[in-house]
Every structure is written in C-alpha cells, then in structure tokens.
Amino acid sequence: MVTSEKPASRPQALCFNVYAKDCPTRLVLDRLGDKWALLILDRLQNDVVRFNALKRDIHGISQKVLSQVLKNLERDGLISRTVYPTVPVTVEYSLKPLGMTLIQAVSSLTHWAETHMSEIEKAQHLYDASKD
Amino acid sequence: MVTSEKPASRPQALCFNVYAKDCPTRLVLDRLGDKWALLILDRLQNDVVRFNALKRDIHGISQKVLSQVLKNLERDGLISRTVYPTVPVTVEYSLKPLGMTLIQAVSSLTHWAETHMSEIEKAQHLYDASKD
C-alpha cells in the first residue's frame, strides 16, 4: 500500500511556485514571512543602521534573533554588512539593490498594519463577543 | 532595585508604530509576518476554498497549524468561514473586504519571491563560498 507514493521527480525547472513544498521560493517566503525580518527591512528602508541601533529601535527583539535574521538577510543578498575597525568595532547594515526591490512590498505590509489596525481591533471584539 | 520599572502607562492614543513593543500593530505584524498566513491569504486571493483544499494546495502545512492560522485570520476580520450542513460538513473560507485591502501587499511579497529567486540563490552561493 506504499506503492502510491509519487516521487514528485519533476525537475520544476522554470516554474517557481510558492505553494510547492520543494520550491526554493518557499525558503524565501520562510525568511520574509517573519515579523522580525519585515521590521528590520522596513527599518533599513531609508537609513544605514548599526547593530545596537537596530536593537534599540526594534523594540523587543533579542540580540540572538537580531544577529540571526541579519545573517540570513545578508546571505540572501538583501542587505550588506560593513565592519569598520574602530575602537569598539562598528558594524553598519544597509539595504543592497536587491533588498531595495523588495522594500516596497515590505513597507506596504507594515503600513497596512498601521492604517487598518482599528478595523482589526473592531473585528476582534466582534469575534470574541460572538464566541461569548 | 525594582523601583525602576515604569508602567508605560502612556495612552499612545493616535500613534500606531510597528516598532513599539506595546503597539497593537505589532500583533498584526505577528500575524502577517508568518509564511503560512501569507500563503493562505494569497491562495484565497481569487477563490473560495475549503479546508482540505487549502491543506492540499499549500503543500507542507499541518492540519493543526492550518486551523490555527485560519482561526486567527477570521478573528482579525480578514477572512470569513462559512459552514454548510452537508453530509460530511462543508466549510468554505474566503476573503472579506478587509482582507481584500491587504491582498495586494501580500501578493507583492509572494510574487517578489517567485521573480527574484534566482538572484537570491546566486547571492547565497556567493556568501557560502566567501565563508569558506
């Protein structure tokens, strides 16, 4: 009864499809579908920002997760990390061109959250009330 | 030494700011900054879809997480859940007007992932090569 398994050995060559489990775009969506990554990218939209400044600005992020997400974003070619050999070392993060092509979509999301918050709260109250 | 705790009793009335830890928009970004939520919303963009259809289409999501995310999206007023008392019960999910105002931002992200995937892979290879 295990004979029904299909290896899904299709090469998937030119079809990028976020719905497919084995599609590489899923890995991108894993990265982008993360509130911290969205906030970091949004914060870098217009500024070059240092590590501890990001940590201070993005209230609630832990140092561990911040360095982790930054490392991934850097690996994806979205941001650049520049180290200056100053006395306490200075590290600056900024958007790379590829990241800039993404920033519009990202800020759409964060901006949507800010502009539609009141409607969401209203819906939540309605929902909670209907559930008792 | 506990005297330094500030209650943060500021009313924060009209300032919605995703960077602030205690801002309600953070809760929205928590929801939206989730790959499964993005995929579900994207899938509902043009269709009314049933539970198990979503589960089949969005490859890799578990039943538990699917029902969980759907419940949250419904609570936020983004999607509607309609139950038909058919023989095996039929449940349909679809976007509500509020969700439709969001869908452009969401599909921007998923579409970005699909169109820029090759550049990301290139960046990843470069990064990995530089690290060894």
Next chain:
DNA sequence: GGGAGTGGTATCAAAAAGAAACCACGTATC
C-alpha cells in the same frame, strides 16, 4: 578599578511548530 558601550556568541527554559493519531459522520467498496 568600576561602569558603559561596541557586536556579538553560549546556555538554558519556555513557547511554538510538526507529525501522528483520533473523532463522528456518512458513503462507497469489497
């Protein structure tokens, strides 16, 4: 020499995600 600021990493507990089983119901299959 005590404290602060630089940019992280290491450690450990708590929370979340994933895998799998289970549920009631009815229908089709054998």
Next chain:
DNA sequence: GATACGTGGTTTCTTTTTGATACCACTCCC
C-alpha cells in the same frame, strides 16, 4: 457487514525555535 475514505477539525507528543540572560574582549571615562 467489515473496511477504507473523505469531511473538518482537536488532542497528544516530540522536536524545533524563541526569548531571556549571561558572558566575551576590547576601550573609554572618571
């Protein structure tokens, strides 16, 4: 008439991820 399947979930358990905290080397300030 027992078995398996499909419906839309919930429950349980394990594994992964997160968050909090401490720690690191280094230097400046007083």
